[in-house]
Amino acid sequence: xxxxxxxxxxxxxxxxxxxxxxxxxxxxxxxxxxxxxxxxxxxxxxxxxxxxxxxxxxxxxxxxxxxxxxxxxxxxxxxxxxxxxxxxxxxxxxxxxxxxxxxxxxxxxxxxxxxxxxxxxxxxxxxxxxxxxxxxxxxxxxxxxxxxxxxxxxxxxxxxxxxxxxxxxxxxxxxxxxxxxxxxxxxxxxxxxxxxxxxxxxxxxxxxxxxxxxxxxxxxxxxxxxxxxxxxxxxxxxxxxxxxxxxxxxxxxxxxxxxxxxxxxxxxxxxxxxxxxxxxxxxxxxxxxxxxxxxxxxxxxxxxxxxxxxxxxxxxxxxxxxxxxxxxxxxxxxxxxxxxxxxxxxxxxxxxxxxxxxxxxxxxxxxxxxxxxxxxxxxxxxxxxxxxxxxxxxxxxxxxxxxxxx
Amino acid sequence: xxxxxxxxxxxxxxxxxxxxxxxxxxxxxxxxxxxxxxxxxxxxxxxxxxxxxxxxxxxxxxxxxxxxxxxxxxxxxxxxxxxxxxxxxxxxxxxxxxxxxxxxxxxxxxxxxxxxxxxxxxxxxxxxxxxxxxxxxxxxxxxxxxxxxxxxxxxxxxxxxxxxxxxxxxxxxxxxxxxxxxxxxxxxxxxxxxxxxxxxxxxxxxxxxxxxxxxxxxxxxxxxx
Numbered sequence: 001x002x003x004x005x006x007x008x009x010x011x012x013x014x015x016x017x018x019x020x021x022x023x024x025x026x027x028x029x030x031x032x033x034x035x036x037x038x039x040x041x042x043x044x045x046x047x048x049x050x051x052x053x054x055x056x057x058x059x060x061x062x063x064x065x066x067x068x069x070x071x072x073x074x075x076x077x078x079x080x081x082x083x084x085x086x087x088x089x090x091x092x093x094x095x096x097x098x099x100x101x102x103x104x105x106x107x108x109x110x111x112x113x114x115x116x117x118x119x120x121x122x123x124x125x126x127x128x129x130x131x132x133x134x135x136x137x138x139x140x141x142x143x144x145x146x147x148x149x150x151x152x153x154x155x156x157x158x159x160x161x162x163x164x165x166x167x168x169x170x171x172x173x174x175x176x177x178x179x180x181x182x183x184x185x186x187x188x189x190x191x192x193x194x195x196x197x198x199x200x201x202x203x204x205x206x207x208x209x210x211x212x213x214x215x216x217x218x219x220x221x222x223x224x225x226x227x228x229x230x231x232x233x234x235x236x237x238x239x240x241x242x243x244x245x246x247x248x249x250x251x252x253x254x255x256x257x258x259x260x261x262x263x264x265x266x267x268x269x270x271x272x273x274x275x276x277x278x279x280x281x282x283x284x285x286x287x288x289x290x291x292x293x294x295x296x297x298x299x300x301x302x303x304x305x306x307x308x309x310x311x312x313x314x315x316x317x318x319x320x321x322x323x324x325x326x327x328x329x330x331x332x333x334x335x336x337x338x339x340x341x342x343x344x345x346x347x348x349x350x351x352x353x354x355x356x357x358x359x360x361x362x363x364x365x366x367x368x369x370x371x372x373x374x375x376x377x378x379x380x381x382x383x384x385x386x387x388x389x390x391x392x393x394x395x396x397x398x399x400x401x402x403x404x405x406x
Numbered sequence: 407x408x409x410x411x412x413x414x415x416x417x418x419x420x421x422x423x424x425x426x427x428x429x430x431x432x433x434x435x436x437x438x439x440x441x442x443x444x445x446x447x448x449x450x451x452x453x454x455x456x457x458x459x460x461x462x463x464x465x466x467x468x469x470x471x472x473x474x475x476x477x478x479x480x481x482x483x484x485x486x487x488x489x490x491x492x493x494x495x496x497x498x499x500x501x502x503x504x505x506x507x508x509x510x511x512x513x514x515x516x517x518x519x520x521x522x523x524x525x526x527x528x529x530x531x532x533x534x535x536x537x538x539x540x541x542x543x544x545x546x547x548x549x550x551x552x553x554x555x556x557x558x559x560x561x562x563x564x565x566x567x568x569x570x571x572x573x574x575x576x577x578x579x580x581x582x583x584x585x586x587x588x589x590x591x592x593x594x595x596x597x598x599x600x601x602x603x604x605x606x607x608x609x610x611x612x613x614x615x616x617x618x619x620x621x622x623x624x625x626x627x628x629x630x631x
Contacts, residue, residue: 002513002516002519003510003513003514006510006513006519007510010501010502010506011501014500014501302497303497303499305497306491306493306497306499307499307510308458308482308485309456309458309485309491310485310486310491310510310511310514310558311482311483311484311485311486311487311489311511311514311515312482312486312514313478313479313482313483314478314482315479316482316514399458400453400458400459403449403453403458403493403570404449
């Protein structure tokens with residue numbers, strides 16, 4: 001192997017410019033992979049983590065989808081629409097609490113409503129929660145600016161307003177009074193007890209938390225709930241557990257994965273697009289490597305012939321050129337990783353307000369070291385694949401034909 | 407014992423028959439010149455003797471053993487350990503300096519780099535290239551390049567050195583220098599087979615084999631050499 005390395009390295013480093021171009025091509029692909037994956041996964045993981053912490057892992061709610069295509073609906077007509085409530089919710093909760101995988105269960109009453117503050121108004125989702133039980137089923141506390149969840153218990157007309165709702169209404173202080181208007185036309189003057197800031201735009205821009213009893217009273221639905229929310233030990237088992245619970249609950253049981261399936265699908269598409277771009281960059285760099293090694297093989301036919309005359313075998317020749325591809329891939333991965341690391345550091349240091357699907361101060365990056373391992377693997381794979389054919393061509397040259405042609 | 411023995415060697419390239427049944431033996435320590443006109447088949451014969459090409463028909467025996475041309479690895483090993491080549495063109499690798507060019511076969515053989523370097527130094531010194539070891543090939547003359555190629559052929563102490571028109575590109579002064587080197591090495595016990603079309607050079611060998619139209623026309627021992 002010593003002789004292969006000796007020849008390969010020397011051939012490679014004597015053509016500094018071409019080698020540098022190849023290495024830069026690979027390093028561009030690697031750094032693009034590291035940075036783009038880091039940004040994309042950082043954003044996705046942040047979103048998913050916030051959703052997991054904030055939202056119930058499993059939600060039980062009345063079935064609202066009607067199927068008019070079922071044969072019995074055609075024959076017998078549509079079933080009466082199910083009312084937006086869960087009957088026997090206390091029993092359901094009691095049963096679910098006994099399950100060893102369930103950490104906490106809480107009831108909710110959810111309704112649309114309008115908030116009015118001065119001349120401004122904004123449609124919102126009103127979430128009636130039990131302030132004592134809710135923290136067992138979601139990590140709501142973490143997202144409260146002033147950690148005043150229990151104020152909903154002491155002040156029944158207190159509300160916790162989403163940060164973007166507050167911004168839309170022009171509220172920036174606690175204690176402000178705003179008017180809640182329910183769909184039944186009833187209204188209630190409430191006091192802002194806290195702000196709720198999850199970083200997820202569509203949540204912060206829509207939610208108002210209120211004591212469940214107050215909301216029941218406002219909606220004239222005393223004792224009713226229309227959601228039971230659960231927190232479980234292992235979030236990844238939510239879908240499986242939801243199917244298990246569905247067997248004994250007649251209402252719809254929905255895991256967080258299903259509730260956010262649109263986002264998760266978008267993430268999959270996003271990942272596919274990103275990896276396709278990286279694949280394209282690496283493919284271009286692979287063609288660069290292919291081109292350079294192929295050119296070397298064609299230029300060095302005479303040298304290959306003399307190496308064979310000296311006793312270098314076809315396998316040695318194959319390995320010499322494969323080694324060149326390997327070295328280009330490895331150096332490209334090394335430089336690309338360093339550049340990627342530098343770019344990650346730079347992006348992490350930028351403090352700008354990012355506002356889109358999520359709101360953060362600066363970029364959220366995934367700094368998983370495995371990204372570098374994958375980058376190394378992919379770049380080596382592409383480099384070796386690119387050098388395979390030229391190396392094979394080199395190893396199949398007939399030295400006698402070359403000597404004769406001189 | 408003969409070093410190389412060729413029995414009934416025939417070679418076709420496409421439709422053309424280049425060698426038409428050659429029987430030829432080289433004894434250890436001999437200096438054989440193979441002469442013939444251009445296209446007579448002398449280089450093809452040399453490539454077969456050097457195990458770079460395989461005959462269409464016939465057998466090659468190396469140190470008494472029949473050569474298996476289907477065993478490419480075995481052929482490479484034999485070439486590396488037992489055969490040294492010198493060509494009309496030096497075929498030095500431009501990426502390497504003179505010393506490294508000479509070291510290449512030794513490193514393939516598995517010799518340690520320091521040992522190969524030491525041996526390459528000695529060879530270059532003995533061929534009058536002391537002090538030029540680190541030079542690149544474009545920094546030396548054609549005669550010097552050919553001497554480096556000879557050093558490269560010698561580094562693994564081969565049983566035989568095959569030279570294909572080794573002076574074809576040299577002026578008369580360098581030609582004589584190279585011939586003197588060959589004779590000197592031959593005196594040390596090395597076996598030489600040199601292909602040339604120049605009779606005055608062939609006459610400096612111990613034996614001259616003339617090839618014509620792919621056949622051995624004559625095989626003479628030169629008296630008084």
